[in-house]
Structures are given as structure tokens and as C-alpha cells.
Amino acid sequence: MIDKIYCADVKPDMEGQRVKLAGWVYRKREVGGKVFIVLRDSSGIIQTIFKKDSGDAYKLAKKVGIESSVIIEGTVKADPRAPTGAEIQGEKLEVVQDVEFFPITKDASPEFLLDVRHLHLHSPKVAAVMKVKATMMQAAREWLLQDGWYEVFPPILVTGAVEGGSTLFKLKYFDRDAYLSQSAQLYLEAAIFGLEKVWSLTPSFRAEKSRTRRHLTEYWHLELEGAWMDLWDILKVEEELISYMVQRTLELRQKEIETFRKDLTTLKNTEPPFPRVSYDEAIDILQSKGVQIEWGEDMGADEERVLTEEFDRPFFVYGYPKHIKAFYMKEDPEDPRKALAADLLAPEGYGEIIGGSQREDDYDKLVQRIIEEGMDPKNYEWYLDLRKYGSVPHSGFGLGLERLVAWVMKLDHVRWATLFPRTPSRLYP
Ligand SMILES: NC(=O)C[C@H]([NH3+])C(=O)NS(=O)(=O)OC[C@H]1O[C@@H](n2cnc3c(N)ncnc32)[C@H](O)[C@@H]1O
Numbered sequence: 001m002i003d004k005i006y007c008a009d010v011k012p013d014m015e016g017q018r019v020k021l022a023g024w025v026y027r028k029r030e031v032g033g034k035v036f037i038v039l040r041d042s043s044g045i046i047q048t049i050f051k052k053d054s055g056d057a058y059k060l061a062k063k064v065g066i067e068s069s070v071i072i073e074g075t076v077k078a079d080p081r082a083p084t085g086a087e088i089q090g091e092k093l094e095v096v097q098d099v100e101f102f103p104i105t106k107d108a109s110p111e112f113l114l115d116v117r118h119l120h121l122h123s124p125k126v127a128a129v130m131k132v133k134a135t136m137m138q139a140a141r142e143w144l145l146q147d148g149w150y151e152v153f154p155p156i157l158v159t160g161a162v163e164g165g166s167t168l169f170k171l172k173y174f175d176r177d178a179y180l181s182q183s184a185q186l187y188l189e190a191a192i193f194g195l196e197k198v199w200s201l202t203p204s205f206r207a208e209k210s211r212t213r214r215h216l217t218e219y220w221h222l223e224l225e226g227a228w229m230d231l232w233d234i235l236k237v238e239e240e241l242i243s244y245m246v247q248r249t250l251e252l253r254q255k256e257i258e259t260f261r262k263d264l265t266t267l268k269n270t271e272p273p274f275p276r277v278s279y280d281e282a283i284d285i286l287q288s289k290g291v292q293i294e295w296g297e298d299m300g301a302d303e304e305r306v307l308t309e310e311f312d313r314p315f316f317v318y319g320y321p322k323h324i325k326a327f328y329m330k331e332d333p334e335d336p337r338k339a340l341a342a343d344l345l346a347p348e349g350y351g352e353i354i355g356g357s358q359r360e361d362d363y364d365k366l367v368q369r370i371i372e373e374g375m376d377p378k379n380y381e382w383y384l385d386l387r388k389y390g391s392v393p394h395s396g397f398g399l400g401l402e403r404l405v406a407w408v409m410k411l412d413h414v415r416w417a418t419l420f421p422r423t424p425s426r427l428y429p
Pocket residue numbers: 162163182183184185206208214215216217218219221223224352353354355356357396397398399400401402403414
């Protein structure tokens with residue numbers, strides 16, 4: 001490893017110190033016989049200046065292209081005019097790999113940026129999104145550990161649907177059919193009999209044809225399952241976990257968040273308890289705002305967008321009609337038309353970031369729901385066993401990590417929240 005420091009390590013009070021940095025040529029200009037190179041590394045940027053009296057270094061600085069990889073040695077000079085209050089008087093420049101023409105220019109279209117996503121990852125703005133995403137998961141792990149949740153590692157190759165057969169990716173598994181997991185939920189439900197409180201972060205796959213700004217065909221899914229928990233218990237877990245993730249990330253990554261989001265109000269408002277709105281109330285609100293929707297219909301992205309205008313923080317919608325929700329959700333004993341289910345919606349038009357519910361823990365009722373959904377109970381034999389051998393009330397949820405990051409960073413599409421987005425039209429690079 002090169003014995004170097006990071007751009008962000010260079011401070012004005014290091015005036016006169018000789019330092020070595022390594023990174024990429026982010027910006028470059030020549031003024032008054034000097035070459036100004038803004039060096040970029042994973043920590044940020046620093047201005048470096050090469051004067052004619054730096055000999056070969058000056059000649060190389062004049063020629064080196066944007067996004068070339070370089071190693072620079074020089075002396076720190078405090079200068080309030082410099083972007084970071086200090087700059088480097090360049091004395092030595094090694095060009096590791098010269099780039100004649102970097103294909104990404106200021107006017108690059110979103111589609112082109114996705115075509116060259118492997119090069120778009122040079123961008124400090126993309127790095128800011130990935131740092132925020134990593135910090136959100138760091139915070140999640142901190143919270144889950146202190147609250148006694150066990151991480152488990154469920155399978156991705158599975159034999160059945162959790163969220164409907166129409167969005168399954170099928171593949172050949174030797175001489176049998178298999179599918180890419182839509183959700184780890186059913187396996188987490190098995191894990192609670194030994195560990196009680198479990199979580200997993202897995203890729204989930206949805207062969208969704210919908211081309212909305214919040215759908216990917218592969219996304220990172222943070223899922224929890226808790227034994228002995230009812231719907232209201234798991235909503236408390238959700239609001240405490242999400243609040244901790246958002247506040248901790250604000251604390252550690254405010255600079256990166258502000259790369260995209262100027263107003264932090266809704267993030268600062270993200271503290272428990274979150275507002276809880278029934279599906280019935282949500283329908284009333286939408287109808288009062290002129291949205292054409294009847295009781296019993298599902299809310300899509302457009303309806304959720306309108307609903308979120310009423311809130312300045314994440315909020316729950318609970319008590320959806322049973323027939324628009326998944327087979328595993330427990331019927332509300334107080335209203336058999338409804339399921340003990342709740343989604344968490346992010347404000348500012350982002351909508352659903354979490355789907356969760358209390359699970360049907362009665363064997364016969366679950367078989368009946370599977371049949372009602374037109375599925376074959378035989379395909380769920382192992383899952384039904386969970387209701388035969390010490391079944392317990394239990395609840396859980398799934399958080400779409402990219403959707404959470406897209407809201408926190410106010411991104412215009414969930415695809416910018418993942419390293420290499422997968423959508424119906426994008427499988428490469
Ligand atoms: N363990 C559970 O209870 C999870 C449950 N089986 C489940 O998969 N629910 S969900 O389909 O609403 O998906 C959960 C979340 O997963 C996200 N999600 C769901 N589908 C997508 C797509 N296509 N792209 C990106 N993100 C997606 C979104 O935030 C949803 O709220």
C-alpha cells in the first residue's frame with residue numbers, strides 16, 4: 001500500500017509539511033503559467049498547484065488528462081481561497097495511468113450514465129450515495145445488535161413465491177425448476193423457533209415489468225421476524241430502527257446527504273412514534289383530495305404520492321383489505337375484511353419503503369388462504385409445518401434499502417441508490 005494520506009487529512013495547520021497523496025485528476029486548469037489540478041480520492045478533493053519551476057512535474061501536469069490516476073508529492077500551504085482552506089504546492093507528479101478522454105462529460109444523459117455505470121462510480125456524488133447507504137446499514141447493525149436481533153443468512157435459491165407468482169424469476173436447478181428469492185420472510189419465520197428475533201440483508205428479486213422510479217428487479221432487502229410479536233409490536237420495532245438509522249446517518253453523513261438534499265426537516269422529524277393512519281382514513285384523505293379510489297382498491301405510487309403530501313415524516317398505513325394483501329398475513333379478528341398489515345410510507349412523494357404484517361399462525365386458516373390465492377398447499381408443506389410444531393404469534397417486515405436511501409438523499413429514481421441497477425431494460429454492466 002502506498003504510504004500516503006487522504007485529501008481530507010490535509011489541514012491548514014499542516015502548513016510547510018511535505019505530503020504524498022494518490023487519487024484521480026478531478027478538475028484541471030491552467031492560469032498564469034501555473035497548472036491547478038484538483039485531486040480526488042475517496043475522502044474528497046484537494047487543490048494542487050504545479051509551477052514551471054517544478055520541472056518534469058509541471059510538464060506532466062500540463063499533459064495529464066481528467067480522471068487519470070496519479071500520485072502527487074508536495075508541500076502543504078494554507079490558503080483560504082482553496083476549496084478546503086489548504087492546498088499542495090506540487091513538487092512531484094507520477095502518472096499511474098493517463099486518460100486521454102474520459103467519456104463522462106457534464107451533459108451526460110441518465111441513460112448514458114447507466115450505460116457506463118462502471119465509470120460513473122468515479123463520481124464523488126455517486127460515492128456520497130454509497131457512503132450514505134453503507135452508513136445506514138452500519139446504523140441498522142448497531143441498533144439490531146443492541147436490541148437483541150440475530151443476523152441469519154437465508155437461501156436465495158428457492159422453490160416458491162412469497163409475493164405472488166407473477167414476479168418470480170425462474171431458473172433451471174439441475175433437473176428441477178427453482179426461483180430467485182422475492183423475500184427471505186418464510187425462512188426467517190422458521191428461524192424464530194430457535195432464535196426468536198432474527199434479521200437478514202439479502203438481495204431480493206422481482207420480475208416486475210413496472211417501469212416506475214421505485215422499482216428494481218434486484219434490490220437489497222432488510223427483513224426482520226419476531227416471535228411473540230403482534231402487528232403493533234413490530235411497528236414499534238420499525239419506527240425505532242428507521243429513526244436510529246436516519247438520525248445516526250445524519251450524524252455521520254450530513255455532508256454527503258447535503259450533496260443531494262438541501263432541506264433536512266423530514267429527516268430530523270424522523271423520530272418515534274410515527275403517525276399511524278388506517279387504510280380507511282387514507283382512502284378518505286385521498287377521496288377528499290380528488291383522487292379516484294374506492295375502498296378495497298390498492299394504493300399505487302401515484303396515490304401514495306398524494307397521501308404523503310399530508311405528512312412531514314414517515315407514517316404507517318395499517319389495516320389494508322385482506323384481498324389485496326399476501327396469503328401469509330393474519331386476518332384482523334375485529335374485521336375479517338382486513339389484514340393485520342401495515343406499510344411504512346416515506347414523505348415527499350416517496351411512498352412505501354416497508355411492507356410488514358402479523359403472520360397467520362393457524363394451520364387451517366393458512367391452508368385456506370393459500371388455496372384462496374390459487375396456490376397449492378403442497379408447495380408450502382415445510383412452511384405449513386411451522387404451524388404444526390409449536391406455532392406462535394409472530395410478525396415481521398421488509399425494508400427496501402434502496403427506497404430508504406432514495407428518500408433520504410431525495411434521489412429522482414431508486415436506481416441511483418444501488419451500485420449497478422437492475423431494471424427490466426438494464427442487465428449490463
Ligand atoms: N419480510 C417481509 O415481511 C417482507 C415481505 N415478504 C415483502 O416482501 N413485502 S413487500 O413485497 O412489500 O417488499 C418489502 C419492501 O421491499 C421493497 N421493494 C419491494 N419490491 C421492490 C422493487 N421491485 N424494487 C425495490 N424495492 C422493492 C419495498 O420497500 C417494500 O416495502
